[in-house]
Amino acid sequence: MRIKILGSAAGGGFPQWNCACPNCRRFRDGKFHGSARTQTQIAIEANPEYAHRRYWTLINASPDLRSQILATKELRPFPDGNTSTSIREVYIPSADVDSLMGLLHLREFQGFRVLSTPAVRRIVAEENSIFRVLGRAAPPVEWISLEPVATVDTAKHHNPEGPPLLFSRAVPLGGEYPDYVSGRLRAALPADEAVIGLLFDHCGKRLFVAPTLPNRNTGWKEWAASSDVVLLDGTFWSDTELIHTGRSNKTAREIGHLPLSGPGGLLEQFPKSSKARKILLHMNNTNPILDEDSAEHRAVLEAGFEIAYDGMELHL
Ligand SMILES: [Zn+2]
Numbered sequence: 001m002r003i004k005i006l007g008s009a010a011g012g013g014f015p016q017w018n019c020a021c022p023n024c025r026r027f028r029d030g031k032f033h034g035s036a037r038t039q040t041q042i043a044i045e046a047n048p049e050y051a052h053r054r055y056w057t058l059i060n061a062s063p064d065l066r067s068q069i070l071a072t073k074e075l076r077p078f079p080d081g082n083t084s085t086s087i088r089e090v091y092i093p094s095a096d097v098d099s100l101m102g103l104l105h106l107r108e109f110q111g112f113r114v115l116s117t118p119a120v121r122r123i124v125a126e127e128n129s130i131f132r133v134l135g136r137a138a139p140p141v142e143w144i145s146l147e148p149v150a151t152v153d154t155a156k157h158h159n160p161e162g163p164p165l166l167f168s169r170a171v172p173l174g175g176e177y178p179d180y181v182s183g184r185l186r187a188a189l190p191a192d193e194a195v196i197g198l199l200f201d202h203c204g205k206r207l208f209v210a211p212t213l214p215n216r217n218t219g220w221k222e223w224a225a226s227s228d229v230v231l232l233d234g235t236f237w238s239d240t241e242l243i244h245t246g247r248s249n250k251t252a253r254e255i256g257h258l259p260l261s262g263p264g265g266l267l268e269q270f271p272k273s274s275k276a277r278k279i280l281l282h283m284n285n286t287n288p289i290l291d292e293d294s295a296e297h298r299a300v301l302e303a304g305f306e307i308a309y310d311g312m313e314l315h316l
Contacts, residue, residue, distance in 0.1 A: 001046040001166075001202045001316040003229070006068035008308040009037035010235045010284040011098040013064065021245040021286045033292045035309050038064040039098055040211045040282045042231065043075065046166040046202045047088075053078060055088040057166070059198060059209055065102030089113035091146075091168070094195040094212060095123045095178050103134060111137040115144045117170060119193035123181055146170040148192050171197040173210060174217030175256045192217070195256065199223050205316045207231070211282040213266070215258040225274035229316055232270075234280025234307065237261050237287050237296050245286045260289070260300065267303045281308035 007013075014037040015024035026032040042059040056075060062068065069075045069087075078084040089112060092099050100120075106112065114134075116124075121143050124131045134141040148170045175195030177186050197210035197220050206227040210220060213233035224230045235257040242248035242255075252259040260266050260280070270278065280300065283289065288296040289307060300307060 001044055001200070001205060001207065003207065003231075003314040003316060004043045004045075004072065004074070005041075005231075005281060005308045005310065005312040005314075006043055006072060007038035007041035007062050007064055008281045008283065008310055008312070009039055010282045011039060011063075011096070012285060013037060013039050014283070014285040014290060016285045019247070019285055021247065023288070023290055024285050026291075034290045037283065037290075037310050038062070038068060041065060041068050041102070042209065042211075042281075043072065044200070044207070045074065046200070054086060056086050058087060058090040059093070060099050060211065061090050061092060061102030061106070063098060063101040066105040069105075085110055085112070087112055089115060089144075091198055092116040092120055093198060093209075094175065095120045095181065096212070097178065097180075099211075100124065100131075103131060106141075107133040107136075109137045111139045111141060113142045113144055115146050115168075117148060117193035117196060118145045119177070119189040121145065122189065123177070123185065127182060127185060146196065148172040148196060167201040169199040169201075169223075171199055171208075171210075171220050171223050172217055173197050173212070173214055173220055175212060175214035197223065199227070202316070205229075207316060208276075212256060213258045214256040215253075215266075215269070218269075221269070221271055224276065225271040227274075227276045229277045229279065229314060231279050231281050231308065232266065233257055234260060234266075234283045234289065234300075234305075235287065236284055237289055239265075241284070241286050247286060261296070267300070267305070277306070277314075278304060279306045279308050279312075279314075283307070 015027045039062040041062040172192035173195045200207040208227040209231045236252035236259045239251045239259045288294045
């Protein structure tokens with residue numbers, strides 16, 4: 001399995017267009033030791049070559065997806081035919097704008113598959129009619145339901161003639177639905193379909209992905225601990241980061257992100273017995289770990305975590 005991190009920041013990216021927090025300000029002034037980042041986007045290539053073509057799976061559909069695809073040579077259209085793409089499917093882990101918006105970049109009369117929980121599909125279908133543009137392709141974009149904890153054999157969807165190689169599982173993480181969802185629909189949706197982690201098994205190797213980790217349901221720990229690579233929520237260093245930087249009056253936990261530091265934070269909670277390669281992504285622009293000279297950056301590395309950057313590539 002090849003894993004490419006096309007974007008590694010939280011919503012807004014880094015720097016964020018309207019933010020003058022110390023990180024964003026120092027970055028614009030050329031006084032910041034660290035990289036700019038686009039919004040979180042992952043691509044994996046795990047299926048066998050089929051008809052001399054290699055197909056990719058996207059995890060998330062970021063608002064930066066168009067430029068992320070253009071910057072990635074593996075995602076270029078196949079040279080034969082007028083319209084073609086190596087992107088066969090897109091996993092959508094939540095209905096957050098930052099997970100969903102990129103689907104609109106894929107709207108150019110292109111068929112592909114979208115995998116999400118039934119609840120996320122209902123939010124799109126019932127309350128966000130702009131996404132109907134995806135139905136104009138022939139064949140239209142196909143939605144496949146991921147029931148939390150059920151196993152979906154995506155290879156079977158990919159290539160009916162080939163051996164099933166990529167298995168995925170939706171792990172409920174216990175988050176909430178975005179506030180743009182109407183109260184009427186929200187009341188009808190099950191809690192465990194709001195935010196999911198994704199577990200991929202491929203040829204005996206396991207990848208666990210959770211760019212948003214509310215941690216209200218801790219079942220993710222056993223899946224993450226048994227994985228070879230984990231890509232986990234690195235949005236906030238501290239629970240009060242948005243309050244201290246003047247960006248919000250809510251804590252990290254209140255908006256659905258387990259902070260990295262402090263009592264019960266991710267660095268403390270991640271199972272110590274795990275042999276997984278641990279990589280943080282989805283960093284908010286306020287997060288001090290983005291500053292490579294900071295004590296927080298060092299603390300994360302000393303705790304055995306890596307910090308994802310745009311263009312990072314892993315082989316598993
Ligand atoms: Zn900022």
